[in-house]
Amino acid sequence: MKVPVTWLRELVSLPDSVTTEQLAARLTEFDLKLEEIISSGISGPLVVGRVLSIAKEPQKNGKTINWCRVDVGPEHNDADGGRGIVCGAHNFVEGDLVVVSLPGTVLPALAKFIPGGEISARKTYGHVSDGMICSSAELGVAGDASGIIVLDAESAAPGDDAIALLGLGDEVLDLEVNPDRGYALSMRGVARDTALAYGLEFVDPADIAVTGTGEGYPVTVEDSEACPVFAARAVTGFDPTRPTPSWMAQRIEQAGMRSISLAVDITNYVMLEIGHPIHGFDLSSLQGPIVVRWATEGEKITTLDGVVRTLSTDDTVVTDDRGPISLAGVMGGAETELSATTTDILIEAAHWKAPMIARTARLHKLPSEASKRYERGVDPELPARATQRVADLLAELGGGTIQDGLTVVGTATPRPPVAMSVHLPTQVSGVDIDAATVVESLEGNGCEVALDHESLVASPPSWRFDLNDPNDLVEEVLRVVGYDKVPSILPTAPAGRGLTVAQKLRRRVGNVLAGDGLVEVKTFPFAGSADFDRLGLPSDDIRRHQVLLENPLSAEEPGLTTTLLTGLLKSLVLNIGRGHADVHIAETGRVFLPKADGAEAPIYGVDRRPTDEEIAAFAAALPDQPHHVGLVMSGERVRTGWAGPGRQATWADAVAIVQHLAEELHVDIEVQQAQVMPWHPGRCAAILLDGSPIGHAGELHPRVLKAYGLPGRVAAAEIDLDALIDASPEVGPRPDFSSFPVAKEDLALIVDEHVPAASVQKVLSGASSLIESVRLFDVYSGDQVPDGKKSLAFALRLRAPDRTLTDDEIKAAREAAVTAAGSLGATLRT
């Protein structure tokens, strides 16, 4: 809400000593938060002048300039009783009153052209121009900018201060009005709060005597719940040629609206003044009685903005014999709008049900000044008074005749009273507030208060839709007492149990990844088929089944991702594009896996807790959203440098990091050869937990790299972190080792090249209870082994928990290992 300070001061007798900044700060404390103070920034000698003479001087460039003598008042005139000023505009004649910026005047609108926007005497077209005759654009005010401003004759005298005359010294408070304070979208509401904030008396501008009697325009309201009050009043014989007085036009512009015509401006002015939206119909264009009803499906109306809108049964309309003539509370129709020739006007001020207007404005994407107010609640006591105020102004400023007939259909329902203990404000706020202060504060907000010992009943005023519960009253009391009075008391929570296991393990995973040289990124979880195409996912891949959004930010990414790789690869591309060669990044976050199609989350009432079954229905409908951990690595894992050659990041690094995570969480995982996009078919490991895959690690498929424009090789992994965390035992393994001497045995085995090393390692480890560890230390294929075979060399460490091993025991264990490996077709290399 933009509040011109001069207008506010007219309604509340604020002391002059209160500066605009102080006022704004005080209103901010009162829940009318200052966004900014708007001012014209114009200063200096901006005065009214009378054009004494005009000499037209054609120039070589084809233009004609006017060399004028202008009387700018005795204080500013030179010895010859005027000033010489060059002016290029031609919309004025000798004797006209104009606005002159004398040297020293600062016009911010000109700051683009002259330093600081400061006017000075300057030589131009062979004269010294001793100032400038101003256009509306140069002053930053509304009006026809094609020529200079010509003031109404006799409206001022030469030498008068034009800053005051044009309201250019006005400051405007732009206040943020919260949705619960619809009443503050009016000067009336802001003035009431200002008076309350300063303890001043408040004179209500809506205190208007309604004069109309007798029958007015015939109106029927079909649903009094949708439209509880409908008032109408006719004014005839209005002179549509009359201009809007400058003070009114100024206030309308200051409030952020446009001045259009006198009749329209008056309706807007009254809305700004008392907060009630008003619609004006051209009375002569109405056909038959007005009926207010729900729209029928598919009914059409052309609104004031010229758009044809198709209505539904959710909309309420004002109709006459031809059909809808106004979309209730949102925007009027074009066919009956006030035009440049309208002389007879029917003024409508109706009270509409707030949620209905909100829905209509939302459905038609048509937020208007009217709908903004209706949504937040408009005082239902005002319709008749609003029509009276508009009629009075149409008569006063436009020469119209107010018709005696007054239509008022329906009456406002008083707001239900709210009962509260007088101690509640103290209990809720922690500030000691006595009963007298409670009562006084509520009365200041317009409530009628009945106090009975410890309990009070407050009847909220008609304009306060936010006062429904005891706590609502507390807020109003505390606003007056001051939020700064709230004490600071640290509550004592009962002893807690710290972080949950999952929370601790997620932290640990984060630290392991950082320790392994990965930089954590936070990417957006949005993705689409283009992403899945780049990843080479087959058309029937489950990972293409996304949670889709009704209103995604981009058509390219219409839903939520099912894999962290979409975001990670975008970050990788960005990093490489920015010149980083070695990039190792990781992300821990949720992916989104839809439930069956058609899953719907329930909506319950709010007057009670849903039952446990009802609560369980949320989880049944919501998509699965497991935490995953993903990583991608490009470039060197060990950097080439002075100490020697480095090493590219490979599939092995990706697998190793996953194994490190599993070890850190004490979870046994298994690594198995796999072929899954987007991984390289020969360099992809499935990570198994109890035999089920929980993710993959390896190198990306060259086609994927090409699709992303990535150079070289990229190692990547993604696993279901929740699954890993769920499998993590509460207590890790017991340290169990023997202090007897170790025996070391090396085994070189020849196996078929397709036998996974992990399988051989596994059978060796289980071959004898004396085998403490098995480590693969060499892999060879080539001349020394037969075609289609490879040699795997393992180092075995043998140890008994209770004795030193004998040579026979060592030999037996070694033979057991060879036998076990034989089950995979392995033979000892000789």
Next chain:
Amino acid sequence: MSAPNSSYDPVEVTPLHADEVERMRDEALAAIAAADTLDALKQARIDHVGDRSPLALANREIGALPPQARKEAGQRVGQARGAINQALAAKTAEVEAAEEERALVTEAVDVTLPWDVQPVGARHPITTLSEHIADIFVAMGWEIAEGPEVEAEWLNFDALNLGPDHPARTMQDTFWVTPERAAMVLRTHTSPVQARTMLTRKPPIYVACPGRVFRTDELDATHSPVFHQVEGLAIDEGLSMGHLKGTLDHFAQAIYGDGMTTRFRPSYFPFTEPSAEMDLLCYVCHNEPDAVADCRTCKGEGWVEWGGCGVVNPRVLIACGVDPERYSGFAFGIGIDRTITSRYDIADLRDLFDGDIRFTQPFGVEL
């Protein structure tokens, strides 16, 4: 070797003559003095005190002397060998020290050579700040609650006193899941976690809920469709706004240091009543008279906006199954991303999300 002398006849044994022993000793000492490597010393040891050295051989001849002469000869040889061994030990220490010295010199390196072969990892400041905040609340006995990011409409809105036609719903630009009748949204705030907590736990409840939230803002320098909040919720008997302020003051001090405080301004949130905007004392100028005017962080205000808070609306308590006659509570929320951009003077919010490793690396693994 001469045969043992069992008679008492004097026998001449040349190697045991005094001047002969002296000569052997001097030769040995000269050889030791001349040796300047450990190898040369080893040779000198073999030559002069080894089993086949002249003195060792001479020593064996002592038996050939008549008993009365043995003692003197033995002493003579013994002294010579002692002197040699002593010289050998001294020289060995000397040569070892010199050799070590040489080795140390040749092994010297340029320790300023950079060792940058291992990639350096780091954790995102959003993560580490969230954890830091969690730790602050855990230290007060609070617990950390979590919830899903795709959330039921009822939990994100209705349960929090944001009915279907509530004007505040249009304030929050919500991502809706397809189809609209699925009644699911990307949570617009972490507040549904409060609702979930109240629905599943009995008071007293003291929880903080950090998490990722979504609004349909286009990404630019100051807006992001994805951002992070932390909310706090306390439900207990007798809680007031004073307890809210005490908690926030403590929170501010835990993050920004002693002397920090917060202030309230009235505001509106459907889920709290009364509601307040919370300002944090400017952590740069502390609103000190001589510093505040030029402060870039608070732009001369002395305070910076930090979040919203209030007393939990009893309507929310009812919808979530908490008896408002017995319990009251407070809730607050702050933006994690904005806390980071403001504290580290980061002009462009996009830096937090585009994943440039240079942004995150300087933060290390802890804030």
